[in-house]
Amino acid sequence: MIDFLVASVHHLIVFGIAAVLAAELALMRPAAMSPHTVRLLGRFDAAYGLLALAILFVGFGRVWHGAKGADFYLDNPMFWAKIAAFGVVGILSIRPTMRIAAWRKRLKLDAAFVPPQEEIGKLRRILLAEIHVFALIPIFAAAMARGIGY
Numbered sequence: 742m743i744d745f746l747v748a749s750v751h752h753l754i755v756f757g758i759a760a761v762l763a764a765e766l767a768l769m770r771p772a773a774m775s776p777h778t779v780r781l782l783g784r785f786d787a788a789y790g791l792l793a794l795a796i797l798f799v800g801f802g803r804v805w806h807g808a809k810g811a812d813f814y815l816d817n818p819m820f821w822a823k824i825a826a827f828g829v830v831g832i833l834s835i836r837p838t839m840r841i842a843a844w845r846k847r848l849k850l851d852a853a854f855v856p857p858q859e860e861i862g863k864l865r866r867i868l869l870a871e872i873h874v875f876a877l878i879p880i881f882a883a884a885m886a887r888g889i890g891y
């Protein structure tokens with residue numbers, strides 16, 4: 742029962758992260774940026790941070806307390822490929838998070854502040870890369886759960 746509940750929460754968090762990344766991508770457009778969009782991006786990015794922490798917590802909870810036992814995962818290269826992809830997504834997200842935070846600070850000093858177009862374009866490309874690496878994670882997860890490469 743606990744395993745079922747934790748697995749369900751794991752999936753819900755994953756869909757939450759996908760939704761937040763899609764929302765950030767939709768907002769991160771040079772042509773449509775406004776002070777309000779910057780505030781929204783700040784909120785979505787905070788949600789992203791919380792959800793990323795939650796999936797780490799729940800994910801490792803499944804590793805240590807799941808039905809299959811920790812060794813099933815820790816000895817499986819697909820598990821480590823999944824963790825590596827998750828790490829790459831995390832590393833890619835550092836710059837957008839820092840820039841969005843900086844934009845919000847600027848907005849407090851200047852209520853009409855709009856970020857420079859080239860910077861928005863750069864962050865959009867990083868977000869796209871993030872989403873593509875994120876898409877690899879369920880593939881590694883499916884392989885890992887079935888002991889492929891074990």
Ligand code: HEM
Nearest residue numbers: 755796797800801803804807809827875878879882883886
């Ligand atoms: C670092 C954080 C994470 C850890 C430690 C983790 C760990 C796990 C574990 C232990 C399972 C159970 C597999 C089984 O039934 O044997 C699982 C399943 C799954 N995870 Fe994660 N996970 C993490 C993050 C993610 C993320 C970010 C995604 C999606 C992008 C994801 C997608 C999935 C999917 C789709 C399954 C179901 C696989 C299947 O049964 O076919 N996980 N995860």
